[in-house]
Amino acid sequence: MIEFQSEIDARGLSCPMPVMKAKKELKLLSTGEVLHVVASDPASVQDIDILLESLNDEMIHASEENGEYHFYIKKS
Amino acid sequence: MQLEITTVVLLLSFIVALIMGAVANKTNFCTMGAVSDWVNMGDTGRMGAWMLSIGVAIAGVLLLQYIFEIPLASTFPPYLTSNFGWLRYLLGGFMFGIGMTLASGCGNKTMVNIGGGNLKSLVVLAVAGVFAYLMTKTSFYELLFHGWVSATTIDLTAYEMPNQSLGSALLVVFGSSNNELFHWLVGLLLMCFFFFIAFRSKDLRSTPHNITGGVGIGLAIVAGWYITGGSLGQEAIETVEWLDERPVGVGVQSYTFINPMGETVSYLMDPMNTLLITFGVVAILGVITGSFIASIFSRRFKFIWFYNTEDMLKHLIGAALMGIGGVLGMGCTIGQGITGVSTLSIGSLLVLGSIIFGSMLTMKVMYYKMVYEEASFIESLITSLVDLNLLTEKFRKLEKL
Numbered sequence: 001m002i003e004f005q006s007e008i009d010a011r012g013l014s015c016p017m018p019v020m021k022a023k024k025e026l027k028l029l030s031t032g033e034v035l036h037v038v039a040s041d042p043a044s045v046q047d048i049d050i051l052l053e054s055l056n057d058e059m060i061h062a063s064e065e066n067g068e069y070h071f072y073i074k075k076s
Numbered sequence: 077m078q079l080e081i082t083t084v085v086l087l088l089s090f091i092v093a094l095i096m097g098a099v100a101n102k103t104n105f106c107t108m109g110a111v112s113d114w115v116n117m118g119d120t121g122r123m124g125a126w127m128l129s130i131g132v133a134i135a136g137v138l139l140l141q142y143i144f145e146i147p148l149a150s151t152f153p154p155y156l157t158s159n160f161g162w163l164r165y166l167l168g169g170f171m172f173g174i175g176m177t178l179a180s181g182c183g184n185k186t187m188v189n190i191g192g193g194n195l196k197s198l199v200v201l202a203v204a205g206v207f208a209y210l211m212t213k214t215s216f217y218e219l220l221f222h223g224w225v226s227a228t229t230i231d232l233t234a235y236e237m238p239n240q241s242l243g244s245a246l247l248v249v250f251g252s253s254n255n256e257l258f259h260w261l262v263g264l265l266l267m268c269f270f271f272f273i274a275f276r277s278k279d280l281r282s283t284p285h286n287i288t289g290g291v292g293i294g295l296a297i298v299a300g301w302y303i304t305g306g307s308l309g310q311e312a313i314e315t316v317e318w319l320d321e322r323p324v325g326v327g328v329q330s331y332t333f334i335n336p337m338g339e340t341v342s343y344l345m346d347p348m349n350t351l352l353i354t355f356g357v358v359a360i361l362g363v364i365t366g367s368f369i370a371s372i373f374s375r376r377f378k379f380i381w382f383y384n385t386e387d388m389l390k391h392l393i394g395a396a397l398m399g400i401g402g403v404l405g406m407g408c409t410i411g412q413g414i415t416g417v418s419t420l421s422i423g424s425l426l427v428l429g430s431i432i433f434g435s436m437l438t439m440k441v442m443y444y445k446m447v448y449e450e451a452s453f454i455e456s457l458i459t460s461l462v463d464l465n466l467l468t469e470k471f472r473k474l475e476k477l
Binding site for chain 1: 104106109116119180181192196376381382439442443
């Protein structure tokens with residue numbers, strides 16, 4: 001079980017909403033804190049990757065369970 | 077069994093659309109996503125793919141004109157018409173840009189999403205299709221738009237411009253009579269410009285799937301022009317002229333998605349009438365099928381439905397704006413943004429710019445509203461306009477994000 005300090009439920013939301021929500025939340029976190037994003041839009045996999053590249057934040061774990069995508073992002 | 081020539085044209089158009097849908101699905105080619113990546117994350121990979129597809133389409137069309145003399149002066153829709161409806165292009169493109177952002181994708185992406193199991197996009201297709209139908213087949217356009225569109229349309233022949241191609245504009249500016257020379261010169265320059273914009277992006281250069289997407293979609297547009305405007309297409313047009321009962325929408329054209337949504341609604345209202353099966357209808361069916369196949373093979377097919385009422389409302393409003401704006405601007409991000417621009421039409425370039433602006437502005441407003449929950453729509457809008465350098469910093473209402 002990965003510990004996280006903040007969570008976004010973006011299930012049911014389509015591009016560009018999940019990534020916009022994640023970007024907003026990451027701005028509020030302090031360095032080292034972890035954000036858990038759960039999304040259902042397949043496009044969010046690529047979108048979150050691009051977001052992390054642009055923010056220089058780190059994906060510590062990503063998985064798919066029952067059609068839901070879970071991303072654990074560590075704020076740099 | 078010998079197929080009628082119009083059926084052969086439709087079959088080939090379907091096959092190309094199918095490949096287009098599969099490519100868009102596999103490479104995640106998305107014009108709204110391109111704007112989103114750029115505005116929200118500063119990533120230009122997908123924007124580069126879009127620009128690359130335009131460059132490829134221009135190169136292909138120039139080649140087709142050189143080899144097959146494809147008649148771009150009489151296309152469907154008339155991208156190079158001498159009636160320059162600048163306001164309809166600007167407003168239509170702007171509305172479409174807002175619409176596609178709210179509805180989670182442009183016309184092409186809507187079809188790709190449907191193929192992937194997204195039922196929200198199926199609703200978007202239905203609603204945008206109904207509005208496109210209203211705009212093209214009823215008095216809706218006449219009542220709301222015709223008056224001011226006519227009043228603001230400029231007849232370019234009065235300025236000795238035969239049509240609205242960039243070459244014609246330069247012809248007048250430089251007072252030359254060598255139309256051919258200017259056409260080729262402008263075409264080659266515009267092609268180089270889009271290739272330069274595309275490959276200047278490191279994000280594009282470092283992502284082979286984006287390059288594949290851009291080249292694939294650009295080639296599909298060229299293939300559409302070749303099928304309908306080459307020898308086969310020309311023969312089909314001539315054959316249809318002799319028929320008592322003519323199929324709808326036969327002409328030189330390539331892929332576009334909003335007017336075809338209206339044509340699909342029209343066909344579904346009378347499904348036994350095969351004369352209503354147009355290039356646009358098979359294009360829509362082809363992209364959905366191609367995307368569906370790609371989704372199944374990549375095991376990404378998944379049914380998606382609205383998250384809540386707000387999500388549904390957002391998509392419905394977006395779809396209505398796409399249907400109206402797409403017809404008013406005579407095309408979408410693919411129809412005007414790639415197909416139209418490949419004819420070197422000034423109107424298409426205007427629509428392309430308006431769509432991108434409408435989408436960027438909508439994304440910025442949405443983001444400000446999301447971060448500053450207490451901020452009003454007007455405050456978010458004004459601040460977004462400041463961000464886009466359309467208002468000075470003194471107007472800023474919210475702290476820059």
